Amino acid sequence: MQANPTSSLPALRVIPREAHIISRKNISPNALRVLYRLREAGFGAYLVGGAVRDLLIGGHPKDFDVATDATPEEIRALFRNCRLIGRRFRLAHVVFGREIIEVATFRANSDDGTGERELDESGRLLRDNVYGTIEEDAVRRDFTANALYYAIEDFSVRDYVGGFEDVQHRVLRLIGDPVTRYREDPVRMLRAVRLAAKLDFDIEPATAEPIPRLAGMLAEAAPARLFEECLKLFLAGHGEKSFLGLERYGLLPVLLPETAAALAANRSGALRRMILQGLRATDQRVVNDEPVSPAFLFALLLWPAYCRALMALQAEGVPTAEAQRRAADRVTLHQLYRVALPRRFSVPMQEIWLLQPRFSQRQRKRVFRLLAHPRFRAAFDFLALRLAASDEHAADVAFWREAQAKPGDALAAELEAQPPQAVAEGKRKRRRRRRRGGEDAAGADTGPSAPGED
Incomplete structure (x- = not known):
């Protein structure tokens, strides 16, 4: 009772x-x-x-x-x-x-x-x-x-x-009374979703009903507190279920507003598939007692927002390299108003994004420079995760997976022996015409180094 x-x-x-x-x-x-x-x-x-x-x-x-x-x-x-x-x-x-x-x-x-x-x-x-x-x-x-x-x-x-x-x-x-209790502390709505996901409990109907109506109150919570709640939601072994719960009860647009907007515009659902696959892999790492990273987590969660911001800047004629930096800064800054992502995580998050175009490069010096980058492994894992959205990067994933396994001298010899046209092809991304009818920028590759997924 x-x-x-x-x-x-x-x-x-x-x-x-x-x-x-x-x-x-x-x-x-x-x-x-x-x-x-x-x-x-x-x-x-x-x-x-x-x-x-x-x-x-x-x-x-x-x-x-x-x-x-x-x-x-x-x-x-x-x-x-x-x-x-x-x-x-x-x-x-x-x-x-x-x-x-x-x-x-x-x-x-x-x-x-x-x-x-x-x-x-x-x-x-x-x-x-x-x-x-x-x-x-x-x-x-x-x-x-x-x-x-x-x-x-x-x-x-x-x-x-x-x-x-x-x-x-x-x-x-x-x-x-659920409405009164949520008004006392709006973070209780996140706790309801998180505990239901963690424990495999059902949220009782009267407890669940007000959440979509009151979801906007979550914006009043302290950003530092919401960061801690995000870690509990997504890095405790039940991240996929938590994400689905946030979607179901209308909390995702309040917690991750630009990501929610990008997912809604991505008609193919490719970006959502990528997020769910990434959260599934993170949950498995927790089960295996392997380390998990807030930087990688937020790189995943904010990737749709970054793709959309990047495509918008490129559509305005901003050069690609500058557009990438500006998009990363814009998405990070906007998210900070809602979730206080510490700089020790936001900086490597941005590096993971900005390294993505470099995986298409095959010049000897650039290959070895990228392999030596302190964020290489996280960026490569992110590239492999992008296959959940599109197989466009399968050749890059295969090349860099082999590159990591080869001795340095053998890799150098192989790169030196590449015909010039192979190097040139490695430098180019396939251009694809934007689909008529307005396929959202987050769902289409429009330039030589644009990271958006179909």
């Missing part, structure tokens, strides 16, 4: 140890240390949130959060390895080497008049540091599946909002 967020006494359901699968052996020893020390000091303390949810479905949580009736200052007094953080939400971080156990004080869902709970005119929550009881804490959490508490004193799970049943049925349901 779903609780009303204004209710001060939601119904408690206690799920005993024999009725769930959570075992202490699957809980971080450091989280257990925090729980036991708080209990020994006379405070209530529970494992809470995503860790409980994931353990209930047989998952392996990476993060373990604790909720308690101890205030942040009382928590800090108990742990020498504790630091207090946050203004909007005052939290305690108990640090054990590389692991941080986040400890939050139970919060109330009402304003006590101290100014520690503040909303703006649109209903967005600016500050939430009014402390309360575990019952009040439960109803102010976002989703029922995240409002479950594991008690170490009897190994039971405490459920105040119907979350245990929702987890069993793999349903994601907001606590309280």
Whole structure:
């Protein structure tokens, strides 16, 4: 049963140890240390949130959060390895080497008049540091599946909002009125999509219905926060499902506006196929415990926008090399207003784009110069990924794949032996007449070094 967020006494359901699968052996020893020390000091303390949810479905949580009736200052007094953080939400971080156990004080869902709970005119929550009881804490959490508490004193799970049943049925349901909760924090719409993709849950209809209507509110979120949300959406092993969820609920045009516009104009769907293939490959790398790169991710996500900007500049008569640089800068700058992509990622992202035309070159010096470029491998992987949109680059992919495998002297000899016409052909891109009827620039190659896909 779903609780009303204004209710001060939601119904408690206690799920005993024999009725769930959570075992202490699957809980971080450091989280257990925090729980036991708080209990020994006379405070209530529970494992809470995503860790409980994931353990209930047989998952392996990476993060373990604790909720308690101890205030942040009382928590800090108990742990020498504790630091207090946050203004909007005052939290305690108990640090054990590389692991941080986040400890939050139970919060109330009402304003006590101290100014520690503040909303703006649109209903967005600016500050939430009014402390309360575990019952009040439960109803102010976002989703029922995240409002479950594991008690170490009897190994039971405490459920105040119907979350245990929702987890069993793999349903994601907001606590309280969905419109109000999304207005409090528009990023909850992204969280709904991300958690549904991660957990393979269905978003409950009443929770899903307002998202397309309220999607525009996401533009009010801090760009730095949206960058972190993008990493969680696309670099945690469920990127393809997350992208499809953003499309389904109308969030993609707000999060990646120029990409969404380019995809809508690309009638062949080639650019969308490329993005989905790239996200699929990234998901597999996460499964294989291989490194993933935010620079490569955003090169992929913003590629349609870059293609469209480049073609527009070339249509204006801007020389190709200058158009490439200007398009890269334009797309990066525009996206920064929505997602704060740090320079350490935006610079290599642009290099991946700007290296693409150089893969058609076969002159000996240029081949070896490109092979030595620090961004070569990422750019080559990106070129190979473009085959998902068009087989036009198959010969380039084959050449550079072989070039990487050959000893330098053998490669040099082969390049020196090339007939002049082969080198000349390598320098030229096939020109194709733009289709009558306005095939979008993002979907057609119109020049010797234009990177757009059919």
